Amino acid sequence: MLFGDESEALTHPYLAHAWVRQGADMRVNAPGQAHKVAMLGVQDAVTRQLIVQTSETKRSADFIALLGRLDREYGPQPGRRRRPVTLVLDNGPIHTSKASRAAMAARPWLTIEWLPKYAPELNDIERAWRDLKRHFLAHLTFASTDELDYTIQQAVHAINHERAEQHLWHDHRIAA
Numbered sequence: 001m002l003f004g005d006e007s008e009a010l011t012h013p014y015l016a017h018a019w020v021r022q023g024a025d026m027r028v029n030a031p032g033q034a035h036k037v038a039m040l041g042v043q044d045a046v047t048r049q050l051i052v053q054t055s056e057t058k059r060s061a062d063f064i065a066l067l068g069r070l071d072r073e074y075g076p077q078p079g080r081r082r083r084p085v086t087l088v089l090d091n092g093p094i095h096t097s098k099a100s101r102a103a104m105a106a107r108p109w110l111t112i113e114w115l116p117k118y119a120p121e122l123n124d125i126e127r128a129w130r131d132l133k134r135h136f137l138a139h140l141t142f143a144s145t146d147e148l149d150y151t152i153q154q155a156v157h158a159i160n161h162e163r164a165e166q167h168l169w170h171d172h173r174i175a176a
Helices: 060-074 098-105 125-137 145-169
Strands: 002-010 036-044 050-055 085-089 110-114
Touching: 002 060, 002 125, 002 145, 036 060, 036 125, 036 145, 050 060, 050 145, 060 085, 060 098, 060 110, 125 145
Parallel strands: 002 085, 085 110
Antiparallel strands: 002 036, 036 050
């Protein structure tokens, strides 16, 4: 099962929880106009691994490009055991457009489950977006969208590495 959704990151800082001296204001430089990078991703419900693609936009073509990445990671290939794959999505316009629906229909190996409208608490990837912003992008100003994009990719790699280690040791027990 995969949970999919989109989010955005800004070149201006995301202000997360932080400690400052009592009575002092926290100041983070944010010069100029903020620019954004769209993040389209899926999170594997079992391994908790993230697949994230970045883009300048959040359009159907970007979502279809993410589906192409899912083809490579989860789709049928010679030598790969066939397993059912379910993608959980909200009813956002990027997912329900004619082009997106056609692209999903062209993947018979992929089953789509639709979340109810306005229910982000049911989509596990929302926690991943929060953690990414809170722990990797918080209080940082980026000089360009390229720098922000690079930082997002490095953060996703770090999150996946950490989760892979946790997954390996999840069921191990220490004998006394």
